[in-house]
Amino acid sequence: MTGEELERIKEYVRNKMAVSTDPQHGYDHPYRVSANALKIIKYLNISKIDPNLLEAICYLHDVPVSLYKHNSAFKHFFEKHAISIYLPMILDDIKVKNGERWIILNAIKRHPFSIPYKRLNRNGDIYTKVLQDADSIDFLQFVREEGLMENRYKYFFYFILSFFAKRYLNYARRNLGNYLNFPELARYNWFGRE
Ligand SMILES: [Fe+2]
Numbered sequence: 001m002t003g004e005e006l007e008r009i010k011e012y013v014r015n016k017m018a019v020s021t022d023p024q025h026g027y028d029h030p031y032r033v034s035a036n037a038l039k040i041i042k043y044l045n046i047s048k049i050d051p052n053l054l055e056a057i058c059y060l061h062d063v064p065v066s067l068y069k070h071n072s073a074f075k076h077f078f079e080k081h082a083i084s085i086y087l088p089m090i091l092d093d094i095k096v097k098n099g100e101r102w103i104i105l106n107a108i109k110r111h112p113f114s115i116p117y118k119r120l121n122r123n124g125d126i127y128t129k130v131l132q133d134a135d136s137i138d139f140l141q142f143v144r145e146e147g148l149m150e151n152r153y154k155y156f157f158y159f160i161l162s163f164f165a166k167r168y169l170n171y172a173r174r175n176l177g178n179y180l181n182f183p184e185l186a187r188y189n190w191f192g193r194e
Pocket residue numbers: 029033061062135
């Protein structure tokens with residue numbers, strides 16, 4: 001994928017996320033996921049990968065769920081459904097090449113549910129594994145936890161989660177390798193503070 005195509009996709013995502021009402025899924029989230037993904041391929045020395053395509057996947061991964069007009073709990077449990085409805089249309093919009101289309105669809109379709117359910121893709125393709133790990137690492141960032149707590153009175157689902165979020169998220173940060181396709185990534189300092 002060319003750098004120009006990637007920039008076009010980022011612009012597309014920025015426009016779509018600007019109208020998202022979900023506080024946990026603004027444009028800053030895919031931006032951080034993409035930065036995590038680039039760090040992952042550097043740390044693991046992965047060279048057989050197209051970094052532009054990987055970044056495009058990271059930017060696009062939550063656009064389907066952001067277009068899904070349901071409450072947060074519904075979005076969480078039916079994320080795969082949102083992906084199957086919206087992602088093909090999104091890919092038609094941005095006109096990606098056929099080979100890339102399959103890679104993007106496959107990675108995004110398989111990325112949900114690593115946290116808390118540990119539905120990993122350890123035998124999956126490299127784009128799927130890196131996207132899922134990059135997203136899981138972002139899920140555990142303190143800024144996401146703060147977002148959840150700040151919005152707990154706005155969304156009933158967040159209100160329920162807020163009671164056990166802190167303890168659970170600390171547990172998951174300490175046991176990060178169990179939630180990753182590449183458990184060896186757990187030895188890096190992803191969270192800035194402990
Ligand atoms: Fe995400």
